[in-house]
Amino acid sequence: MGELLAALVRAVGADYVLTAPEDMAPFLTDWRGRYHGDALAVVKPLTTAQVAEVVSICSRAGIAIVPQGGNTGLCGGATPLPGGRAVVLGLSRLDRIRALDTDNDTLCVDAGCTLAAVQHAAAAADRLFPLALASEGSCLIGGNLSTNAGGVQVLRYGNARELVLGLEVVLPDGRVWNGLRGLRKDNTGYDLKQLFIGAEGTLGVITAAVLKLFPAIRSRATAWVAVPDPQSAVRLLGLLRSHCGDRVSAFEIIGRSALELVLEHIPAARNPLPRMAPWAVLVELSDAAADAALEAKLLEVLSLGGEQGLVEDAAIAASIVQAQALWTLRESISEAQRxxxxxxxxxxxxxxxxxxxxxxxxxxxxxxxxPEVRIVAFGHIGDGNLHFNLSKPDAADNAAFIERTPEANRIVHDLVTGLGGSISAEHGLGQLKRDEILRYKSAVEMDMMRTIKQAFDPRGLMNPGKLLQLERQDTGAAVG
Incomplete structure (x- = not known):
């Protein structure tokens, strides 16, 4: 243990090897407070070379590594296991904007940049990086890529996987793969970067990325729309896309229970409409051109939706401040639930x-x-992703209800799978769904995933206990 810590101090400096319990505590609990783990140390490298050295040290010592970005994940994917002999690798110091190429519309950044910093760097060059999450001020781009984050603009731009052209990755043995190519066409074999996007740090540590940029948005129109039911919301989405095409950049559904929680717990929140509707959608049109008629176009389509019985009422933002207030309602749902x-x-x-x-x-x-379950349903209906959360209003009843989580999961997940869906749309598997996924992925799929894991990390040292388990062939004991 002493030799390991000494080697880590030599690699990154004494100030960036944390071993005191009070210093490590924020890194050992997930954002929701659901998972708590243990670590030998929290190590905070500054460069890719330091990451590679830390990984090499741990690899030689047989010590597990838990990569951690902004620690905003929702499935325990960045939290070490209890009782584990692991080193948490905090990546927040890798925060350089490496290169901007406006002719190629690419931005090369370190994995420790916050998503907001990436957005701002793009905006400073009159470009858009469209990944947008409620946690963008604290989540890190490396974590976004490692979990294949989605967010509110997947409808138009795709999720994180579709926004990456190249990666730099430290492999489990400490070698560095430099795949930082800003190419949109490269037919030279396997697309290796896609193995690491969504892998939750189980195959290697993402240290930098080349990201796609898009033209800056010069006009927006935003509305909060009351709809009678989810079927009307789906039909309204089709109506908007048929009239506005790709200018439909976001289409979020919010159930009444979700809005009620926001209004109760977020002090500045106000209902945009005079009455509480059973369902609402938050719609945004955007255009790279300065289109003064965009708001009128949105109003025209909503009026048409009203004639077809799809729209009961609507509030169209008349300013940036009003649009931000509408988005705050949507983005505050998770915090209100917490x-x-x-x-x-x-x-x-x-x-x-x-x-x-x-x-x-x-x-x-x-x-x-x-019978008394409270269903809080909201999310990215435009791309088929719903957050579907269950609780009881009374605290004592809720505690008993939470203990029946497996039973609730079985009802929801069996139905999702029967409808051709996925039990994890954008949050990943982490610890939360690592075992649950075994019921829903075929044996062939799981075997393919384990084969990839075995090829990259045969000792199971990279983020053990997340996403999947490897089984020792000799004893059957889980190793990572």
């Missing part, structure tokens, strides 16, 4: 066309078992 207390959370995806069926059937099935 204040309210624990809930059984689901991050699921189904085909957009089947969202109404999922909501109806899941609600009915859950209410048959728990």
């Amino acid at each position: 204040i309210e207390g624990l809930s059984i959370k689901h991050d699921v995806a189904v085909p957009v066309s089947r969202i109404p069926e999922f909501l109806e059937r899941a609600g009915a099935a859950l209410h048959r078992v728990w």
Whole structure:
């Protein structure tokens, strides 16, 4: 232990090897407070070379490594296991903007840059980096890529996987793969970067990335729209896309329970409409051109939606401040739920066309078992991703309900899979769904994933206990 710590201090400096319990504590608990782990040390390198040296030291010593970005994940993917002999690798000091190429529309950044810093660097060059999350001020781009983050603009721009052209990765043995190529066409074999995007740090440590940039947005129109039901929301989405094309950049659904929690727990929150609707959608159109008629176009389509019975009421933002207030309502839902207390959370995806069926059937099935269950449903209906969270209003009842999480998961996840969906749309598997996924992925898929893991990390030292388990062939004991 002493030799390991001494080597780590030589690699990054004494100030960046944390061993005191009070110093390590923030790194050993996830954002939700659900997972708590142990570590030998928290190490905070400054450069890729230092990351490689730390990984090499740990590899030689047989010590597990838990990469951690902004620690904003929701599935325990960046939290070490309890009782584990691991080193947490904090990447927040890798925060350089390495290169900007406006002719190629690319930005090369260190993995420790916050998402907001990446957005600002793009904006300073009159460009857009479209990945947008509620935690963008604290989440790090390396973590966004390691979990294949989604967010509110996937509808138009795709998720993190589609926004990356190249990666730099430190492999489990300490070697550095430099794949920082800003190419949109490269047919020279396997697309290796895609192995690391969404791998949750189980195959290597992302240390830098080449990201796609897009033209800056010069006009926006934003509206909060009351709809009678999810089916109307889906039809309204189709109506908007048929009239506005790719200018539909976001389309979020918010159930009444979600808005009620925000209004209760977020002091500045106000309902944009005079009455509480059962469902609302937050719509945003955007254009790289300065289009003064964009707001009028949105109003025209919403009026058409009203004639077809799809829209009950709407509030169109008349200023940037009003638009930000609408987005604050949507982005405050997770925080409001955290204040309210624990809930059984689901991050699921189904085909957009089947969202109404999922909501109806899941609600009915859950209410048959728990008549008083509170369903907080919201999310990215434009790309088929719903956050579907369950709780009881009374704290004592809720504690008993949380203990029945596996039963609730089985109802929701079986239905999602039966509708051709996924039990994890954008949050990853982490610890939360590592074992649950075994019920829903085929044996062939799991074997392929384990084969990849075995090839890159045969000793299971990279973020053990996350995403999947390797089994020792000799004893059957889980190693990573």
